[in-house]
Amino acid sequence: MEFITASLPIVLPVAYALGMISVFMGLCSYSVLAERKISSWIQGRVGPNRTRLPLLGHVPVLGNLLTGFGIFQPAADGLKFLFKEEITPGHVKVGYYYLAPIVALAPALTTMVVLPFGQYVDADGVTQPLVLANIDLGMLFILAISSLGVYGIVLAGWASNSKYPFLGAIRASAQMISYELAMGLSLLPVFMWAAAPGSEYGMSLFGVVQSQQSLWLVLWQPLSALIFLVALFAETNRLPFDMAESETDLVGGFHTEYGCFKFGIFFVAEYAHIIMGSAVFVLLFLGGWNFLPTFGIESLTWFANPWPAGIIGSLLSVGWFMAKVFFMIFFFIWVRWTLPRFRYDQVMSLGWKILLPLAVANLVFNTLVIALYDTLTR
């Protein structure tokens, strides 16, 4: 008994971490399904609707419903990748070739450590975030780690030792470096407003969410939100910025030489980036788990954060946060079928000539406004 209580501080975080990883991987596989289903609905098709698991799939009405929505499809997709023949082309650099998918997936999974996804009220009556590690530099951590994702792509392109992956990797690295600047600059005004000097939260994501009780930042800083969103699409290599893949001109881009499970890992990494990106956008601009913006009206304060203390309130806050994240994932897929891919030079000129100056101007403007505000209210 004593041993159990003594080991709890070590066992509990590991258990939480494993729990979060499994939920996150589940989300990844189901966002693949969402992608396939929503793509087919937008194109007037039906999408995956045949995979049926033995027991659950044969429950009278429910089984047909689940099968029709393709709920069992991710299992089939994953197993397909596992059981395919493992082919390694002769011309690749073997070590790096195997390393690349892992390097692509690991940063996406690492960033979720600092991702708050709900709230609870602790014993002292203070609202605390549900998060694996509530560090003060949460946003910096995410920016630093998620930009490592490009190494996976670059490594895949180099190790594949053939033309198309090489071109894809070059495009991806140029694109991700260009848009990271605009992304970081667009975030500065957000933290200037959310984490004023003397605030207790610093750059933690929880602080940003708490500061959005009355007004979501997407309404308060629409330009920052727009720049961040565009940069997010570029960072996650999603259409209209999927330079790394561009299947029409580069076959498959950086993963042309990859098959079976190694390709599966790249695939999961792409969706992990999308989920992480959506979650960060929701935290920064869509008010996290706050219910509705109140615009500072006193009588509506209840709507900002109506979740009661206790486990039900926590679950509700997580649920509302997840609902927003699902909407963002849907938005990613929705945009994919709305906008065609940019040409490479258009991507570059959009990043360097438009987004970056715009982000700088936004930063300067907000700095001036804050300076003016501080001088007048002193």
Added chain:
Amino acid sequence: MAKTKVIERKPLTLAEKTFIPQIVTGLKTTFGTMLQKSVTLQYPEERPKIPDNYRGVPTLVKDPNGREKCVSCQLCEFVCPPKAIRITPGEIDAEEDPDGAHVEKAPKEFDINMLRCIYCGLCQEVCPEEAIFLQDIFSVSGYSREEMINNKTKLYELGGTLPDQHYKWDKKKAAEAEGNPHH
């Protein structure tokens, strides 16, 4: 030569230069198509509607009295471009079938090799007895070459009975009974 009129393009407004209104319109369009009914046909469960004059698998048909219409004249075998049809003619036994004995001939064997058939419909066109029809079956499959050869039993099974407009042989029989052998 026709005069070409060059239309002046209006300069883009500020809103148009950001492309955001256009992107919103595009998003609306794709969302609209998402809500529409899908055009997919769930194939094995749902079948397409086959028009009446469709040229599917050639089959042999019977008339509404259940009489075998083919008289094994072998015109279809002769006209068949890929030589898919093979007929072994036979006599109608007067003792077994006294009503149909005046037709005299019927096929003993009637094979259509579906590996050769090109669905041209010439057999249907040439048949003087309206006994062979390309009907609505469009998917044929089998595990061996032998399976892909439709024999007489299979052909009648696939063909079934079609309405007859002439009842040619009944009329002949009636005419013969009235003493007009050349009808």
